[in-house]
Amino acid sequence: MGATIRDIAEKTGVSITTISQILNGKGSRFSEATRNKVFQTAKDLAYKPNFFAKNMVTNRTNTIGMIVPEVTDPFFSQMVKGAEDYLNAHDYMILLCNSSQDSAREDLYVEELLHRAVDGLIIASPNILASNVFEQLEIRHKPYILLDCKRHHREEGNIFIDDYEGGYMATEYLISLGHTQIGIITSDDSFYSVEERLQGYLACLEKHQVPGESAWISEGDQTMAGGYFAAKQLLTTTEITALFVTNDQMAVGAYRAALELGIHIPNDLSIVGFDDIELAEYMAPALTTIRQPIYDIGKTAAEYLLKATQNPTEKIANKKMPLDLIIRESTQKLDARR
Amino acid sequence: MGATIRDIAEKTGVSITTISQILNGKGSRFSEATRNKVFQTAKDLAYKPNFFAKNMVTNRTNTIGMIVPEVTDPFFSQMVKGAEDYLNAHDYMILLCNSSQDSAREDLYVEELLHRAVDGLIIASPNILASNVFEQLEIRHKPYILLDCKRHHREEGNIFIDDYEGGYMATEYLISLGHTQIGIITSDDSFYSVEERLQGYLACLEKHQVPGESAWISEGDQTMAGGYFAAKQLLTTTEITALFVTNDQMAVGAYRAALELGIHIPNDLSIVGFDDIELAEYMAPALTTIRQPIYDIGKTAAEYLLKATQNPTEKIANKKMPLDLIIRESTQKLDARR
Numbered sequence: 202m203g204a205t206i207r208d209i210a211e212k213t214g215v216s217i218t219t220i221s222q223i224l225n226g227k228g229s230r231f232s233e234a235t236r237n238k239v240f241q242t243a244k245d246l247a248y249k250p251n252f253f254a255k256n257m258v259t260n261r262t263n264t265i266g267m268i269v270p271e272v273t274d275p276f277f278s279q280m281v282k283g284a285e286d287y288l289n290a291h292d293y294m295i296l297l298c299n300s301s302q303d304s305a306r307e308d309l310y311v312e313e314l315l316h317r318a319v320d321g322l323i324i325a326s327p328n329i330l331a332s333n334v335f336e337q338l339e340i341r342h343k344p345y346i347l348l349d350c351k352r353h354h355r356e357e358g359n360i361f362i363d364d365y366e367g368g369y370m371a372t373e374y375l376i377s378l379g380h381t382q383i384g385i386i387t388s389d390d391s392f393y394s395v396e397e398r399l400q401g402y403l404a405c406l407e408k409h410q411v412p413g414e415s416a417w418i419s420e421g422d423q424t425m426a427g428g429y430f431a432a433k434q435l436l437t438t439t440e441i442t443a444l445f446v447t448n449d450q451m452a453v454g455a456y457r458a459a460l461e462l463g464i465h466i467p468n469d470l471s472i473v474g475f476d477d478i479e480l481a482e483y484m485a486p487a488l489t490t491i492r493q494p495i496y497d498i499g500k501t502a503a504e505y506l507l508k509a510t511q512n513p514t515e516k517i518a519n520k521k522m523p524l525d526l527i528i529r530e531s532t533q534k535l536d537a538r539r
Numbered sequence: 540m541g542a543t544i545r546d547i548a549e550k551t552g553v554s555i556t557t558i559s560q561i562l563n564g565k566g567s568r569f570s571e572a573t574r575n576k577v578f579q580t581a582k583d584l585a586y587k588p589n590f591f592a593k594n595m596v597t598n599r600t601n602t603i604g605m606i607v608p609e610v611t612d613p614f615f616s617q618m619v620k621g622a623e624d625y626l627n628a629h630d631y632m633i634l635l636c637n638s639s640q641d642s643a644r645e646d647l648y649v650e651e652l653l654h655r656a657v658d659g660l661i662i663a664s665p666n667i668l669a670s671n672v673f674e675q676l677e678i679r680h681k682p683y684i685l686l687d688c689k690r691h692h693r694e695e696g697n698i699f700i701d702d703y704e705g706g707y708m709a710t711e712y713l714i715s716l717g718h719t720q721i722g723i724i725t726s727d728d729s730f731y732s733v734e735e736r737l738q739g740y741l742a743c744l745e746k747h748q749v750p751g752e753s754a755w756i757s758e759g760d761q762t763m764a765g766g767y768f769a770a771k772q773l774l775t776t777t778e779i780t781a782l783f784v785t786n787d788q789m790a791v792g793a794y795r796a797a798l799e800l801g802i803h804i805p806n807d808l809s810i811v812g813f814d815d816i817e818l819a820e821y822m823a824p825a826l827t828t829i830r831q832p833i834y835d836i837g838k839t840a841a842e843y844l845l846k847a848t849q850n851p852t853e854k855i856a857n858k859k860m861p862l863d864l865i866i867r868e869s870t871q872k873l874d875a876r877r
Contacts, residue, residue, distance in 0.1 A: 296632055429821070480818070485823055
């Protein structure tokens with residue numbers, strides 16, 4: 202066991218109450234000599250305050266709760282890494298919670314994290330959070346950052362991308378290559394971000410007077426398997442020459458479906474993904490995609506949250522993160538194949 | 540704020556000390572009527588004990604520390620998910636630490652987790668842990684499970700696979716297909732598990748009297764990029780017809796290298812991976828690999844650890860997890876290509 206406050210008292214002859222106040226930064230009324238003696242002895246004995254006793258005094262845990270929909274999704278694990286790197290460098294740790302995209306589990310996690318007195322929360326959720334979740338957060342005065350949650354119309358602490366713009370960019374690039382029969386794979390869970398990407402796709406088709414068909418829209422789980430089945434359906438029932446897959450994981454599945462059907466990418470089918478996970482540039486052919494700065498999103502969330510814990514009365518800033526079209530090998534001009 | 544113990548006292552007229560003892564299961568000397576009254580009132584008020592105050596009494600946090608080398612590696616995120624699913628179902632949470640394979644960071648994390656009084660630790664590390672880490676764990680009587688750490692010759696609490704056997708299996712399968720020029724991609728960090736896989740490869744070549752060449756062994760980072768560079772080097776400087784890549788992530792990079800060199804898998808080159816991450820079956824061609832039950836390894840670690848926290852005097856069991864050769868499309872008979 203490490204040294205206790207009692208050991209410091211024995212060694213210095215100073216009372217436990219006094220030592221406690223000095224070590225907790227509330228000892229200004231004691232002499233400098235006493236304060237120095239206490240600090241030096243604490244250092245000599247390698248004293249570390251008992252975590253729980255200290256927390257009861259400071260009401261701080263140096264712990265941040267982070268809720269993500271799915272840690273095995275490389276998108277979210279990259280986001281966690283960005284947040285963790287920043288937090289660790291500032292002596293904070295992460296209590297990580299995997300909601301499996303289940304909104305009831307998210308509510309439970311928020312409650313449990315508050316019970317553990319985390320200093321703040323980062324919540325990445327594709328769902329609409331229950332209103333009592335926000336009530337709890339407000340009542341306990343806990344700062345929190347929402348990721349992927351623009352739908353809440355909260356005025357502060359949103360780190361977000363413009364999904365609509367991203368969907369528009371992907372579609373416009375395919376139109377610029379001469380494609381007019383452009384399919385889209387969305388998520389079957391009606392996630393806000395995916396819905397926005399779909400709206401961007403539809404708006405872009407309309408703007409360029411490219412008539413769309415409802416048969417070109419297919420849904421699936423946001424997984425490789427989900428992308429596989431959705432693409433298989435699209436590619437067997439329509440004549441599309443291009444496909445916008447609203448997430449890179451699903452694009453992996455779409456590649457597999459095309460391969461099995463003997464459809465060559467990009468000769469027979471151009472594909473644009475979304476996210477730019479690490480795998481994208483290793484796919485065969487390398488995936489053209491809309492890049493989100495995933496690591497930076499996690500890092501920025503952590504940075505804003507720590508700032509909020511230090512300045513609880515100030516509003517937390519919002520930040521829109523940039524999107525980029527990354528052109529690789531999975532797209533080509535329509536006439537190049539004729 | 541939730542109800543406090545003071546609220547229960549006001550409502551029941553029972554003293555705070557008595558209530559505290561009753562709620563902490565130490566109230567057998569009080570009448571059943573008093574105990575019932577206290578429990579019922581606590582329930583009515585939705586009383587939750589203050590987390591830190593409770594911890595100071597029970598010395599329990601229902602928190603497990605988990606250290607992994609790299610959370611963005613799908614292998615480890617899958618392992619975390621297995622552990623988390625089990626722990627959450629048993630009312631535990633995970634404090635997750637990403638060591639970035641840095642052994643100094645691992646030591647710091649162990650210290651920090653002990654300071655936060657986690658109830659136990661799961662440590663997945665490719666490194667030899669510093670001896671003072673183990674001393675600290677022993678002194679504080681904290682149960683822990685080692686993953687990927689067979690090298691410590693610890694007598695209990697090891698969940699492991701036989702890496703040597705896995706390397707042997709992969710190599711033997713390639714030999715059974717008629718290959719005699721078989722390269723191998725290992726890790727440049729001299730990880731124990733990878734070293735064992737290499738030893739299995741060498742032993743298998745020797746057993747089948749297939750002469751090996753040192754030029755057939757290439758090293759890289761355990762990432763897609765690492766596999767890419769290592770494969771590029773092997774494929775440009777040797778005449779190998781088969782390749783054992785000791786981790787699936789690296790195999791993704793090896794595919795990319797082969798593609799760029801115009802080497803067709805499996806016609807020109809058979810590849811066997813290791814791990815069976817989710818991506819393996821979506822690769823083009825789908826990857827033949829040695830499957831580890833990754834999710835189950837995490838789950839079993841969590842299960843054994845919770846058992847250990849409940850029975851601190853008993854030894855923690857060891858468990859060897861099974862390996863399987865999963866044959867897909869990336870391997871074929873040598874003469875099939877002639």
